[in-house]
Amino acid sequence: LNDTTLQFQIKEFGASDRLLVARDITRLVRLEHTRQDFVANASHELRTPLTVIRGYLETFLDQDLPKPMQRALTQMQAQSSRMEGLVSDLLLLSRLESSQHINDEVPINIHQMLITIHHDAEVISLDKQHQITLDVDSEFDLLGQPQELHSVFSNLVFNAVRYTPENGLISIKWFVDEQGGHFSVTDNGIGIDSIHLPRLTERFYRVDEGRSTATGGTGLGLAIVKHALYRHGAQLTIESQLGKGSTFICHFPPDMLYSTQSRIAQQKS
Ligand code: ADP
Numbered sequence: 001l002n003d004t005t006l007q008f009q010i011k012e013f014g015a016s017d018r019l020l021v022a023r024d025i026t027r028l029v030r031l032e033h034t035r036q037d038f039v040a041n042a043s044h045e046l047r048t049p050l051t052v053i054r055g056y057l058e059t060f061l062d063q064d065l066p067k068p069m070q071r072a073l074t075q076m077q078a079q080s081s082r083m084e085g086l087v088s089d090l091l092l093l094s095r096l097e098s099s100q101h102i103n104d105e106v107p108i109n110i111h112q113m114l115i116t117i118h119h120d121a122e123v124i125s126l127d128k129q130h131q132i133t134l135d136v137d138s139e140f141d142l143l144g145q146p147q148e149l150h151s152v153f154s155n156l157v158f159n160a161v162r163y164t165p166e167n168g169l170i171s172i173k174w175f176v177d178e179q180g181g182h183f184s185v186t187d188n189g190i191g192i193d194s195i196h197l198p199r200l201t202e203r204f205y206r207v208d209e210g211r212s213t214a215t216g217g218t219g220l221g222l223a224i225v226k227h228a229l230y231r232h233g234a235q236l237t238i239e240s241q242l243g244k245g246s247t248f249i250c251h252f253p254p255d256m257l258y259s260t261q262s263r264i265a266q267q268k269s
Contacts (some may be wrong), residue, residue, distance in 0.1 A: 005029045041093040043087045050087065056079050082218075089220040092151065093203070096227035102145045103233075105256075107263040110174055111138045113146070116153050117174060125161045125170075131169045132161075140176045141258045148228040155221040156185045156248045157162040162217060163246070164189030182250040188245035195239055226248075234255060 005026050012018045057077045061070070099191065118134040142149065160170045164187045171186045192200065192207055199205045203221040225248075231237055233253050240246035 003096075003249050036094050036097055039090055040098075042163045043090040043094065044088045045084050045122050046083075047091075050052075050080060050084050054084070058160055070258050071221060079106055086218045086220070093224055093227065096148070096224065096231060100231065101233075102148070104145060106141050107258045107266065108146050108148065108149060109260075109263065110140075111136050111260075113150060114153065114172060114174060117150070117157050120154065121161050121170070124158065128161070128164070128166045128168070130161060130164060130166075130170055133172065135171070135172065135173045135175075139174045139260055140181060140203045140254060141244060141260050141263050143180055143256050143258050144252075148231065152225045153183060156183075156250075159217070160185050160187040160249075162247070163187065176257060178254075179251070179269045180254045181257050182249055183252075184248040184249040185249060186245065187196045190243040190248055191244050192238075192240040193242045194240070197240065200238060201236070206238060218258050 003026065004024065005028075007023045007025070008026045009021045011021060013019065026269060031230075054077070057073055057080065061073050061077065065073070114134055114136055121132050157170070157172060164170060169188050171184075173182075173184045173186075175182055175184075196205075196207045200207075202224045203223045204221050205222075206217075226236060229250055233256065235251045237249045237251065238246065239249075
């Protein structure tokens with residue numbers, strides 16, 4: 001039937017007997033689509049009222065108001081901008097979940113993209129005085145969807161900034177070997193206990209609710225990273241030690257690599 005989804009599994013009995021099991025998962029797939037549609041529509045609908053609220057708050061904050069009222073409005077402004085971040089992350093995530101592969105890949109000037117992210121990271125970590133280094137193998141670019149990959153790399157770099165205390169060291173690298181291209185971010189921040197690692201990329205999974213809320217994250221960053229990488233045929237590995245720091249690495253297969261020379265030649269022609 002057109003609208004039926006079956007899941008097949010082969011079970012082995014002894015040396016020669018095999019059983020093919022077919023499971024009808026149509027209802028599960030439909031439910032998942034309904035959930036995705038609901039999240040996408042709800043996030044979209046929340047956008048407009050939030051923009052209006054923010055507009056009014058900005059107008060009020062321009063007035064000469066009594067101190068307690070100003071404090072309250074500033075709080076409301078901070079919370080509504082947090083909510084805007086959440087809504088746009090939810091929208092992005094539901095878009096990423098809606099299809100399994102990218103089909104609009106282009107050669108990305110990865111050197112330039114990482115210079116921009118590195119610069120942004122330095123700006124947001126000014127008061128923490130981090131030392132952030134960038135090391136790029138500029139012979140190879142990557143084929144991919146630029147906004148999604150920008151989101152992946154900046155989420156990992158900004159997390160390193162968020163979860164690394166003052167005067168920390170953060171190292172950003174893009175390097176290539178026979179297995180493909182690798183983007184890595186290493187920090188010597190607070191680290192993560194190994195019991196949390198298997199669930200870390202789930203939506204809204206947080207190691208420590210209080211700590212994460214204080215740092216201003218939405219709890220969706222690593223879920224976005226995982227889905228965007230999956231769509232690029234890439235994988236994420238996480239190594240971390242509590243109190244010592246973390247390394248997040250994105251592994252891209254060799255067929256996603258593109259020589260920088262070819263990109264430059266293509267741009268000139
Ligand atoms: P959040 O918005 O809470 O940062 P993420 O999905 O980006 O959400 O990350 C999930 C959790 O993983 C965070 O709440 C944090 O506890 C942990 N985490 C992510 N990156 C790091 C890091 N570099 N160092 C320590 N903990 C991290």
